[in-house]
Amino acid sequence: MKEQVLIQAEKKKESSGDVLVVKHLYKSFGSNKVLNDFNLTLVNGENLVVLGKSGSGKSVLIKCIIGLLMPDSGVIELFGRNITDLDHEELDKVRAKVGFLFQSNALYDSMTVRQNLEFPLRRHWMHVTQQEVDNLVQEALEDVGLAHTINMMPAELSGGMRKRIALARTLILKPEIILYDEPTTGLDPVTGKEIIELIMTIQKKYRSSSLIISHDMTCVRLAADRIVVLINGRCYAEGAYDELKRSVDPGIKQFFE
Amino acid sequence: MQETGDVSVFAIRFFKEAFKPRYEISEFIRQCFVIGYKSLPLIGLTGFIMGLVLTMQLRPSLIEYGVESQLPAMVGIAIVREIGPVITALIFAGKIGSSIGAELGSMKVTEQIDAMEVSGTNPFKYLVVTRVLAATLMLPVLVMLGDAISLFGSYLGVNIRGVTSFHLFYTQVFDNLAFGDVLPAFIKSFFFGFAVGIIGCYKGYYSAKGTEGVGQSANSAVVVSSIVIFVIDLVVVQITDLLNLN
Numbered sequence A: 001m002k003e004q005v006l007i008q009a010e011k012k013k014e015s016s017g018d019v020l021v022v023k024h025l026y027k028s029f030g031s032n033k034v035l036n037d038f039n040l041t042l043v044n045g046e047n048l049v050v051l052g053k054s055g056s057g058k059s060v061l062i063k064c065i066i067g068l069l070m071p072d073s074g075v076i077e078l079f080g081r082n083i084t085d086l087d088h089e090e091l092d093k094v095r096a097k098v099g100f101l102f103q104s105n106a107l108y109d110s111m112t113v114r115q116n117l118e119f120p121l122r123r124h125w126m127h128v129t130q131q132e133v134d135n136l137v138q139e140a141l142e143d144v145g146l147a148h149t150i151n152m153m154p155a156e157l158s159g160g161m162r163k164r165i166a167l168a169r170t171l172i173l174k175p176e177i178i179l180y181d182e183p184t185t186g187l188d189p190v191t192g193k194e195i196i197e198l199i200m201t202i203q204k205k206y207r208s209s210s211l212i213i214s215h216d217m218t219c220v221r222l223a224a225d226r227i228v229v230l231i232n233g234r235c236y237a238e239g240a241y242d243e244l245k246r247s248v249d250p251g252i253k254q255f256f257e
Numbered sequence B: 001m002q003e004t005g006d007v008s009v010f011a012i013r014f015f016k017e018a019f020k021p022r023y024e025i026s027e028f029i030r031q032c033f034v035i036g037y038k039s040l041p042l043i044g045l046t047g048f049i050m051g052l053v054l055t056m057q058l059r060p061s062l063i064e065y066g067v068e069s070q071l072p073a074m075v076g077i078a079i080v081r082e083i084g085p086v087i088t089a090l091i092f093a094g095k096i097g098s099s100i101g102a103e104l105g106s107m108k109v110t111e112q113i114d115a116m117e118v119s120g121t122n123p124f125k126y127l128v129v130t131r132v133l134a135a136t137l138m139l140p141v142l143v144m145l146g147d148a149i150s151l152f153g154s155y156l157g158v159n160i161r162g163v164t165s166f167h168l169f170y171t172q173v174f175d176n177l178a179f180g181d182v183l184p185a186f187i188k189s190f191f192f193g194f195a196v197g198i199i200g201c202y203k204g205y206y207s208a209k210g211t212e213g214v215g216q217s218a219n220s221a222v223v224v225s226s227i228v229i230f231v232i233d234l235v236v237v238q239i240t241d242l243l244n245l246n
Helices: A002-016 A058-065 A088-095 A113-124 A130-143 A157-172 A191-208 A216-224 A241-243 A251-254 B004-019 B023-033 B037-065 B068-109 B112-118 B122-159 B166-175 B179-205 B208-242
Strands: A018-029 A030-044 A047-051 A074-079 A099-100 A179-180 A208-216 A228-233 A234-239
Touching: A018 A058, A018 A208, A030 A047, A030 A058, A030 A130, A030 A208, A047 A058, A047 A216, A058 A179, A058 A208, A074 B179, A099 A157, A099 B112, A113 A130, A113 A157, A130 A157, A157 A191, A157 B037, A179 B122, A191 A208, A191 A216, A208 A216, A216 A251, A228 A241, A228 A251, A234 A241, A234 A251, A241 A251, B004 B122, B023 B037, B023 B122, B037 B068, B037 B122, B068 B112, B068 B122, B068 B166, B068 B208, B112 B122, B122 B166, B122 B179, B179 B208
Parallel strands: A030 A234, A047 A208, A047 A228, A099 A179, A179 A208
Antiparallel strands: A018 A030, A018 A074, A228 A234
16 A cells, blocks of 8 residues: 555656756857757646747757757756766667657658658567557557558658658657657648647647747747747746747747737 | 768778677668669679670780680680779769768758667668678679679670680680689779778768758769779789789
8 A cells, every 4th residue: 555655656756747857058069159058847748849040059959858969068857867978778768758850850761651650669669569560550640640641652742741750750659758840840831730739639648748849939829838938049038928928028029029 | 181081980980880789680681682683784784785895896906916816815804803893893883872872961961860860770880881781792792793794795795706605705714714813803892892882871971061962972972982993993903913813
């Protein structure tokens, strides 16, 4: 009985904790300081949007978080583990719990939709059976409403369909955090809105936390529980959409005009 | 000089990664199929034409010197020792070097390499090691097949203006070929394959400047590989000369 209470307390602690913490993050390219003492916290189950202009370092931030870029200094804690201290094997274990939707979708051109979805499964879950793989692929494709494209090549798909397939590939490992790098860039407003609605539906179904990088205000308005405004490499402001919209600060106001 | 250093570092990384597990066996086999098997028609066709043309071009000169009967031997030595490996390697550089450069370059600019890394895959191992190994192992095979097809083309060339039996032609070719003709040519084709693979992968893997960069990667992969093939050939000829293998 006591053990059950302890387990429940541990689960409660996990479910209410911070899944991602970024502290004092610095990243430069030559003399260009892209991130300059940047701080951020993502709470379990939250949809956090990082809002910033093009070239403000949003994509650099998200690539540092997933370990594709190494920061100059600072701490990035994913599930309590500082990823800058991890070796490649340990980093892969952490990455298995994090989904990443690339701005360009990054679907493998030489593979079918099925192979694209199978690829991360085979890599992270090596002992999964073919039947399980087939079921997971089918489920992920049904989640994004594109089950019929399973044997198609990425080149045969439209921009919106590619984004959905990329999202399905991100979902297939049932990630606890999903990082979205400009999810609506390059899409028409209608398709962009559909993608945001899909992201929200998926977030509810998988109860994942989301970090969304965007400068698309429709995306920000529909998706954000909380917004962090990134200006000059720093967290310039933080708050809910309506709070920030009311701000008279010119740095924040420019995004809402 | 800077780039030579960078390619060397890239090659050292290849050797480090190649012997560490996890081994990408299925991707390596797929690359052997793409790089080796799918190059065979082109290598075969060019080899056939090369043997035929070389024979037709040599014949008048040999007739002039009264040694027409030595035509199969001369063509055989020329093809096996030098022309076969070098021409095959140059065609291989044009086809495979450019394709590797463009493929990896395009994967780089469309973030597919990053996606691979996020998916728990070492992209260097999956993309570079498999391609370089496949190119290194497949080119010698293609050179041997290209030589064989080239000699068949030469046999047909000899018979355009004369009658030489199949048996006589090949007896003359192989009687005049020594171990020292075949071995250096075979060994240098491994180096040619490695050079094409590593340069193509390096150019593609570090491709920049978007789609323009992809074109540049493909182009420079072919140009640099072709130059390196000649440099390796020069070095191998000097070494075989020093070792008295000829």
